[in-house]
Amino acid sequence: MANLETVLARADDAIDESLDRLRALVRLKSISTDSAYAPQCREAAAWLAATLDEIGFSTRVHDTVGHPVVLGHQDGARQDAPHVLFYGHYDVQPVDPLELWIGDPFEPRIEERAEGRKVITGRGTSDDKGQLLTFIEACRAYKDVNGTLPCRVSILLEGDEESGAASLAGFLETHADEVTADLALVCDTGMPDPETPAIPVSLRGLAGEEIIIKAADRDLHSGHYGGAAANPNHVLAKILADLHDENGRVTVPHFYDGVHETPDDIKAMWRTMDMYGEALLRDISLSQPSGEKGRSILELTWARPTAEVNGMTGGYTGRGFKTVIPAQASAKISFRLVGDQDPNAIRAHFRDFVRARIPGDCSVEFIAHGTSRAVQLPYDSPALDKAKKALAGEWPNPAVIIGMGGSIPVVADFQSKLDMETLLVGFALEDGRIHSPNEKYDLRSFHKGVRSWIRILDALAE
């Protein structure tokens, strides 16, 4: 413990240099979706590899079908301590609309907000360059003080998290031996408020599906044909309306197969966090939950499956009016999945559900979009307990165990491909504007993030 305090003090002393390194990394324009920025992605990978080498990692930059993957390893002081794999991504979202940025997105600036709160602005500061550096700077402080890390640490940094290229999945398969550790650590999530760290344990999965309803072989004049010709808009509306019952439950047969109730103690904890759910809705000018009845907002978004119509269109949708009966109508529907729901089974059941509602003279086409299974990590585990205790030493409030409405595909891949659980701890705040203009990361998140990882590594290595 005496040693831990020394490492923390070292991180404190070095925080300005850590921040300089964050500035340097943010300046590299590693926009992964735009191939024009491929050289900058490679530059960011090289910068990170050099940084890891500098603090004693044995690092290699691997080419992939997308942007490079950086992978480094370093043994720790204690041979019997668990081996951890830290994951982060160095690529960032595009910056348009550029005109909404106050200042150059790739020239980070320190700004003082209300009440002495300081932030660093720039694309990637929160997502994920600032967050991944909290871990690297934690390792650096350890090395500076002790000359070793407390346990064996691997660091895996990818460049296709924002691009959809999914280059990492293949890399994990071809390098399974090298990347499999006892536990994965991810710093790509947030905190519900600036005093309260959070550890997500349930991440919803996804199944996307598009349906196209067709009837007549052309668009029709609704005067000549209306009342006799099938209208795909009507057929589609009926299917979409049928998706939920009056209690907000999804009506597709077998949809809830594999959905498990959240443990009572976790639900009780979430009830004490109602204000976050209310704030979630208030922030978007809503005041009441609209999904399954009888469940809290947090449970609905973190631990319950959904069927959402993300898009629908049919007929004339421009200005004015056109009395047309369209030849087709279509919708894009996504299912958010939890627990052990099988995306492929849900797709099949949904298609049966739709086919059963296609009247004579109409037909349906399906287009399959992406799937990912939900991730359900244990609500309690030794690693989780250690992390909670470690975070309790750093933050005013105890860590909360949360869910996440969206998916983090790499966590699902770690679980399914490498049989490796993940501990997710992140320090981004709700107003971090990730993916938006004027992204920022709080300096307090950065500094206490470094300190948090020092504490967590120390606890995990015990």
Next chain:
Amino acid sequence: MANLETVLARADDAIDESLDRLRALVRLKSISTDSAYAPQCREAAAWLAATLDEIGFSTRVHDTVGHPVVLGHQDGARQDAPHVLFYGHYDVQPVDPLELWIGDPFEPRIEERAEGRKVITGRGTSDDKGQLLTFIEACRAYKDVNGTLPCRVSILLEGDEESGAASLAGFLETHADEVTADLALVCDTGMPDPETPAIPVSLRGLAGEEIIIKAADRDLHSGHYGGAAANPNHVLAKILADLHDENGRVTVPHFYDGVHETPDDIKAMWRTMDMYGEALLRDISLSQPSGEKGRSILELTWARPTAEVNGMTGGYTGRGFKTVIPAQASAKISFRLVGDQDPNAIRAHFRDFVRARIPGDCSVEFIAHGTSRAVQLPYDSPALDKAKKALAGEWPNPAVIIGMGGSIPVVADFQSKLDMETLLVGFALEDGRIHSPNEKYDLRSFHKGVRSWIRILDALAE
């Protein structure tokens, strides 16, 4: 009757000259929706005024808020005979896509189709230049033989039927005294087959309405918010699905107020015409009616009211997938109306119906689009009987009494503004391609159309 045969023979002898005049009129590019063609519209009006003057009408070209109206009058031989007002329109639809036309749309050509069937091609040949000329040429034959018309005839020709400018409605009000006759005649409709003339007596009206459902103040990520935030797509789909019950009836309260059952003898006649309804659907690759159960296709499209969703849109509708919960979703709905249904009452009832289905946190905006009342002409009247007998002399099959799915606003205006009933007789065929490339009019329709009007004028003047 001997005199009638002489007039008919005169029309036969003059048919080539009549056709030359149709060619001359089609060459005038009177596209009313495109202001670049305003001079050509005026030229068409002037050409028609000169033509009417030439056969003894006292004619004037009236300026309107849109294109000019041509109005001519001529007394008839019999002072006690009814005064008839013939209506037609000289404006035409645009011609794009031009590349689908075989030949210049404004350079009419005579083409021989299968079995010696001859047609004249060009924009406006069927709609409505060819048809309006059948009446003018009928008048000319009368004048040539007798020096007079059989009854007082007024001719009203407008230039905004295709433009939506609705300049005629105002003209009818300001010139009510001058245009009100005992009976209006309109030649702007068609025949179910080349042997069978048709007289429409019911024309459906229209009420158009747009609804916009709103929830959150921005588009949301369906991962973060899905399951808790209201989805306007779901609200809209439910409203649209609720519009019809399982028997295809519209569920809006009071919707059927003012809807009268079609007389049994008319329904029986329509049952003998089932093949036309079946052909209507077969032509668009459908095989079964989709509206109210237990009614024939012809009844559904001619004499029953409908609610059709002409357009709907919400969320992401481009290529690929975007897991968004949209801030709003919207639909355009048109109601086809029959009998005494009140468009404004239906709009009000529909809005109540929608408002009752807007959940908390959601709101709805309404945009009113156009309305027109249905027209229900008598299923039997002296004028109708005379016209049927007259047509029986000209065509192989007796005239059928039909309905029309779409509205002809001028007929509603004649009824509501001038308290004047209308007799609709037209000779366009189903394959006339009106509003489409390669519009055509059969020479047989043109020739027998002239002869039909001679017979009808003769019968009405009796």
